[in-house]
Amino acid sequence: MKTMTLNFLIKHRSSGKFFHPTGGGPHPENGTKIVLHQDIHEHMHWTFEKVTGHWGYIKHVSSGKIIHPEHGSLNPGNGTKLVLHSDRHWAALFALDSANDYVIHKGGRYAHPVGGSPNPSKGTTVVLHSGVHDAMRFQFVSTSDRNEEVLVYGNPTMVGKWKMLYMVLNPIAEHVEQLQMKIGKSATESVTGSFKYKWERSGGLEIGIVKASASESFKAMFEKTASATWSSETTRTSEIRVIPGKSVVTWQFVFDVQQGESRSVFQSDLFEDTDSETKEPEALQYKR
Known part of the structure; x- marks a missing residue:
């Protein structure tokens, strides 16, 4: 394409x-x-x-x-x-x-x-x-x-960022948290316009079209995602073990693709923990 x-x-x-x-x-x-x-x-x-x-x-x-x-x-x-x-x-x-x-x-x-x-x-x-x-x-x-x-309408635009999912600061007791994580095309943040562009399809997008317009760092992030990122939204449950005195902040990388009235927000399967709500993960750090 x-x-x-x-x-x-x-x-x-x-x-x-x-x-x-x-x-x-x-x-x-x-x-x-x-x-x-x-x-x-x-x-x-x-x-x-x-x-x-x-x-x-x-x-x-x-x-x-x-x-x-x-x-x-x-x-x-x-x-x-x-x-x-x-x-x-x-x-x-x-x-x-x-x-x-x-x-x-x-x-x-x-x-x-x-x-x-x-x-x-x-x-x-x-x-x-x-x-x-x-x-x-x-x-x-x-x-x-x-x-x-x-x-004919050119490439869509894409941005990406780390989004905070969970935070516990200076816990006093060890415990296990159940974390609900949404992966895939956001059902609440995505907007389908009256006109459909070539990169849009039911439940996801044509990855090749969007990837072609992405920066090198975004292309690297694309390569690390699983197909679930680019499909309809699903929910997964994960356990996080909290250690006394050790802050845990869990982040998820989110892709935002827009063109005209259309906006598709894709919640990726890339997650990273840091020890502060003001410290985002480095761009290419990730784990499944």
Whole structure:
């Protein structure tokens, strides 16, 4: 998986054909239809300009024109053709949903090959329709490798920190504490937005995408985690033996991944004890 915020191709997943302006020229006229074609050249490159949230313009790189529903309606009907036009307005906003392989218009309909065939012929017009099926899925791929998906919205951001789980200071008697530890995607701190990014999946995340954007120290922490860190939240019980006069503070390393409205907090299986609530563990110290 490659992160790319500049040029990409829009590929019909089932047929392998691509979005093109009709005629394939570098400067198509306003109203030029978007069709599917197997050829690859620089005049069918696209880029995405974010406008608000996950909505933005799909721009034809060589002409600077953007994709519109024909006649520019905010709520176009089924079968409305997609065309290029130089105007920029609310009705030209789209979202590129790489988690589900959808091209979504702001009005709620999706890009389809007209007729809905899984293997449309060369020159098939791309239209908007409310139906959802395998033949209306599109992928966003590198201009140099048609099989390599790109991250149109860029990498998510990730931070990590040690979080205090338990503390007993200067105990006067020896005893055993039962500690409840939550591991995995936090059910209370994680927020799923209205739009799903490529790295998000049910109960966890695509580790390769997030790891690719992490610092070297975070990558090292990734390598030390078990799969339970990146799955749905579970609870484990652990015993801690407390010794008289010896303070014990138990810490857990937590990863926080965010993009747009989405936030996923992953409580890792990496734990460390220190002897003070003001002394966090060193970054790469850990134990299972």
